[in-house]
Amino acid sequence: MKIEGSTALVTGSNRGIGRAIAQALGERGAEVLGGVREVDARHSVGGVANVRPVRLDLSSPDSVEESVRELGTDASRIDLLVNNAGVFTGGLFDRTDVTKAYELLQVNLAAPIHLTRLLLPSMLERGSGKIVNNASIIGHVPFPGAVVYAASKMGLHGFTESLRRELEATGVTVLELITPGVDTDMMDQVQSELDEHANTDGWDHVDPVDWAEKVLAAIESDDDELNPGGGERLAKLLPKALLDLGTKRAFSR
Ligand SMILES: NC(=O)c1ccc[n+]([C@@H]2O[C@H](COP(=O)([O-])OP(=O)(O)OC[C@H]3O[C@@H](n4cnc5c(N)ncnc54)[C@H](OP(=O)(O)O)[C@@H]3O)[C@@H](O)[C@H]2O)c1
Numbered sequence: 001m002k003i004e005g006s007t008a009l010v011t012g013s014n015r016g017i018g019r020a021i022a023q024a025l026g027e028r029g030a031e032v033l034g035g036v037r038e039v040d041a042r043h044s045v046g047g048v049a050n051v052r053p054v055r056l057d058l059s060s061p062d063s064v065e066e067s068v069r070e071l072g073t074d075a076s077r078i079d080l081l082v083n084n085a086g087v088f089t090g091g092l093f094d095r096t097d098v099t100k101a102y103e104l105l106q107v108n109l110a111a112p113i114h115l116t117r118l119l120l121p122s123m124l125e126r127g128s129g130k131i132v133n134n135a136s137i138i139g140h141v142p143f144p145g146a147v148v149y150a151a152s153k154m155g156l157h158g159f160t161e162s163l164r165r166e167l168e169a170t171g172v173t174v175l176e177l178i179t180p181g182v183d184t185d186m187m188d189q190v191q192s193e194l195d196e197h198a199n200t201d202g203w204d205h206v207d208p209v210d211w212a213e214k215v216l217a218a219i220e221s222d223d224d225e226l227n228p229g230g231g232e233r234l235a236k237l238l239p240k241a242l243l244d245l246g247t248k249r250a251f252s253r
Pocket residue numbers: 011012013014015016017018036037038043056057058059084085086087107134135136137179180181182183184185186187
């Protein structure tokens with residue numbers, strides 16, 4: 001897909017990976033709608049070239065509908081939807097707050113499905129477009145201590161793969177980001193919430209700007225997945241028995 005001249009919508013572009021992707025797309029000549037929870041002084045990517053902050057609150061089905069309605073005719077011009085926004089909750093599952101679990105599933109899984117359902121028909125009418133879903137290595141290597149998060153990312157993986165096959169030959173393509181550890185606020189949260197159960201000191205962290213560059217390259221080459229490198233790529237290839245052994249060593253209740 002050609003990025004220059006395209007119209008992109010990136011959810012969760014206020015910080016972290018979303019901000020880096022929005023910025024990189026803008027620098028490459030896309031017109032970027034930078035999805036933020038609220039367009040105000042705190043939540044803004046307004047200073048970034050070619051990025052216009054738009055409200056995209058994924059907290060509930062109603063807020064997703066309202067946010068897309070507020071986009072007006074811009075919604076039907078979107079060529080590239082990057083479902084990036086996400087939240088994390090870690091620790092032992094038997095202590096998980098069920099309300100938080102529902103909130104996580106809403107933002108990480110239901111909202112990308114909902115947003116795709118709203119924006120895909122215009123892409124299909126034009127016979128072109130791309131959906132990019134920011135999943136995670138945990139969607140392929142479901143380690144313990146983040147059970148609900150793993151469920152959301154495995155769900156997003158299933159949605160992405162099934163949709164990709166369904167859209168074959170329509171001109172609309174799908175890309176799954178199998179994102180590794182990236183140095184963002186979420187990674188800080190992961191490390192502090194898993195601290196009691198695992199030693200996360202040696203974990204690799206990729207810089208968000210470097211990961212965004214890889215994402216753009218995968219968009220341009222119409223790849224259907226972007227794999228992590230290093231140890232995470234190897235973990236993805238391991239058989240279940242070896243993964244069980246690895247997590248037994250690395251994790252304790
Ligand atoms: N960092 C990693 O190591 C890693 C690894 C694998 C996958 N991922 C995935 O990559 C994506 C981005 O993560 P990140 O590391 O960049 O996280 P981050 O720095 O914590 O940023 C998360 C973004 O999501 C937005 N968001 C959260 N809840 C929202 C809601 N209800 N409505 C709209 N926006 C909402 C946040 O908005 P506010 O700023 O307003 O809170 C923020 O912009 C997530 O899907 C995450 O699961 C990250």
